[in-house]
Amino acid sequence: MSESRHTAAIDIPPGGEVSVSDWILVDQKMIDGFGAVTLDPDPMHIDPEWAATGPFGGTIAFGFLTVSLLTRALHSAMGTEPGKDAATLGHYLNYGFDRLRLVTPVPVGARVRGHFWKLRQREDEKRRLLTTFGCRIEIEGVERPALVAEWLSIWVPAAG
Secondary structure, three states, X not given: OOHHHHHHHHOOOOOOEEEEOXXXXXXXXXXXXXXXXXXXXXXXXXXXXXXXXXXXXXXXXXHHHHHHHHHHHHHHHHOOOOOOOHHHHOEEEEEEEEXXXXXXXXXXXXXXXXXXXXXXXXXXXXXXXEEEEEEEEEEOOOOOOOEEEEEEEEEEOOOO
């Protein structure tokens, strides 16, 4: 992340919109890959034939897959890429969630995008910036969101 991008994110006032991400396609390959790396063989997610007779009429994304897309969506919304200059610019770390709800399942083949706004920000005694982002993951063409959350992050300045 360039210094100007970091500064731009900091300068957004509380309640101010960060931006909206590009659309992300959630296909069966993504869902299967997530199940493989998390060692979760739940047929509701990875077995289209079984899931076709289930409550959603097909496979759905893992809830934690939807959560994990927040990072990519925020980078898209901010126009940034993961930082490779942490030694000179500092870096962001995930700190957790004050609130997280998985509201609507994401069906296979759906597109999702993230909406982000800054709720709060403060500097701690170590000069780290603790920021709370409001987040909503939208499913294209669906009224209710897939996810709503208050996501906490810490900006750690470069050493020295």
